[in-house]
Amino acid sequence: MKIGVLGGGAWGTALAQVAARGAQPVTLWAREDDVVTSVNTAHENASFLPGVPLSPSIRATSDLADLSDRDALLVVVPAQFLRAVLAQLPAGNRPLVLCAKGIEAGTQKLVAEVARELHPAAPVAVLSGPTFAHEVAKGLPTAVTLACEDEALRDALAERLGSPTFRTYGSSDVAGAEIGGAVKNVLAIACGVVEGAGLGLNARAALIARGFAEMTRFGVARGGRPETLAGLSGLGDLVLTCSSTNSRNFSLGLGLGQGKAATELLADRRTVAEGAATAPVLREAARAAGVEMPVTEAVCALLEGTPVRAVVDALLARPPRGESA
Numbered sequence: 001m002k003i004g005v006l007g008g009g010a011w012g013t014a015l016a017q018v019a020a021r022g023a024q025p026v027t028l029w030a031r032e033d034d035v036v037t038s039v040n041t042a043h044e045n046a047s048f049l050p051g052v053p054l055s056p057s058i059r060a061t062s063d064l065a066d067l068s069d070r071d072a073l074l075v076v077v078p079a080q081f082l083r084a085v086l087a088q089l090p091a092g093n094r095p096l097v098l099c100a101k102g103i104e105a106g107t108q109k110l111v112a113e114v115a116r117e118l119h120p121a122a123p124v125a126v127l128s129g130p131t132f133a134h135e136v137a138k139g140l141p142t143a144v145t146l147a148c149e150d151e152a153l154r155d156a157l158a159e160r161l162g163s164p165t166f167r168t169y170g171s172s173d174v175a176g177a178e179i180g181g182a183v184k185n186v187l188a189i190a191c192g193v194v195e196g197a198g199l200g201l202n203a204r205a206a207l208i209a210r211g212f213a214e215m216t217r218f219g220v221a222r223g224g225r226p227e228t229l230a231g232l233s234g235l236g237d238l239v240l241t242c243s244s245t246n247s248r249n250f251s252l253g254l255g256l257g258q259g260k261a262a263t264e265l266l267a268d269r270r271t272v273a274e275g276a277a278t279a280p281v282l283r284e285a286a287r288a289a290g291v292e293m294p295v296t297e298a299v300c301a302l303l304e305g306t307p308v309r310a311v312v313d314a315l316l317a318r319p320p321r322g323e324s325a
């Protein structure tokens with residue numbers, strides 16, 4: 001299976017490295033000319049994944065037509081830009097493996113839903129889990145959820161992408177796999193706030209557990225399965241991104257917790273913190289579905305400029321409730 005990768009950020013580059021194992025040729029589409037030049041000449045993505053040597057069998061391009069000979073595409077464009085990029089991709093029935101984590105503003109669609117809308121003939125799969133790009137690109141052990149309704153395609157993708165250091169766990173629950181990844185980015189911002197405001201490790205653990213409860217409520221309401229949300233793409237990724245400043249979402253929250261403004265923290269950055277864009281649309285979608293998401297509401301308030309103390313006080317002043325509620 002000849003693999004193409006759409007999106008030359010840190011994660012697209014790391015996945016190109018995964019697919020290039022054993023010197024297999026991989027085509028990586030990036031929108032930035034400096035990324036294309038850096039990958040093709042220095043075998044490094046100096047802009048988004050600096051310091052990690054890449055396989056020379058990865059060839060970068062800024063021309064989507066160069067993906068025409070690929071059998072399957074890993075789609076790694078951030079959620080808010082996905083529609084515009086997929087609209088430029090010629091229609092076809094090649095599998096699209098969605099690897100971004102977010103919900104589209106305006107439509108409340110998950111990335112696989114956007115892909116299905118724009119490319120109805122293409123089978124879709126979702127690859128998601130606890131995967132810091134630089135660790136994957138260096139070949140450190142990693143496990144992911146690979147969700148696809150078509151079992152034969154799922155097995156073929158697992159065979160092509162999996163390795164002893166990149167273990168894939170199969171699932172047929174595409175929506176569940178997507179929702180975990182999208183929601184954990186918002187919750188990681190909240191955990192960063194806890195760190196930045198010095199609220200302690202007890203508070204962080206409480207937030208992870210209660211955040212997981214709201215992730216599950218929302219996921220089930222959108223058709224996901226609880227066991228998927230408790231797996232690598234849900235709880236697994238939540239634990240990873242809620243524990244490390246390597247997470248861009250956690251780092252954004254850290255700054256908010258220290259009293260900096262979201263506008264200041266998000267200005268001029270070249271890398272994405274998907275949770276900032278997902279939070280308001282997730283709040284909208286949860287309210288529409290009648291699902292309570294107090295941590296998500298709190299993150300939205302912080303992003304909108306409400307002071308940390310006021311948000312934390314409001315969260316803690318909520319009346320006691322049953323743990324299973």
Ligand SMILES: NC(=O)C1=CN([C@@H]2O[C@H](COP(=O)(O)OP(=O)(O)OC[C@H]3O[C@@H](n4cnc5c(N)ncnc54)[C@H](O)[C@@H]3O)[C@@H](O)[C@H]2O)C=CC1
Nearest residue numbers: 008009010011012048078081100101131132133271272274
């Ligand atoms: N970096 C990581 O460790 C992981 C990232 N992801 C997800 O992968 C997706 C991509 O993230 P990264 O590769 O980390 O991105 P990145 O932060 O390294 O790079 C930003 C990316 O956004 C693209 N971009 C910026 N403006 C754009 C526009 N107007 N149109 C199209 N593309 C535009 C850039 O070309 C670049 O590919 C996100 O959804 C992220 O949540 C998932 C797992 C791990």
Ligand SMILES: O=C(CO)COP(=O)(O)O
Nearest residue numbers: 129130131132247248249
């Ligand atoms: O999704 C990720 C790891 O699984 C990366 O998290 P950040 O986007 O917060 O850096």
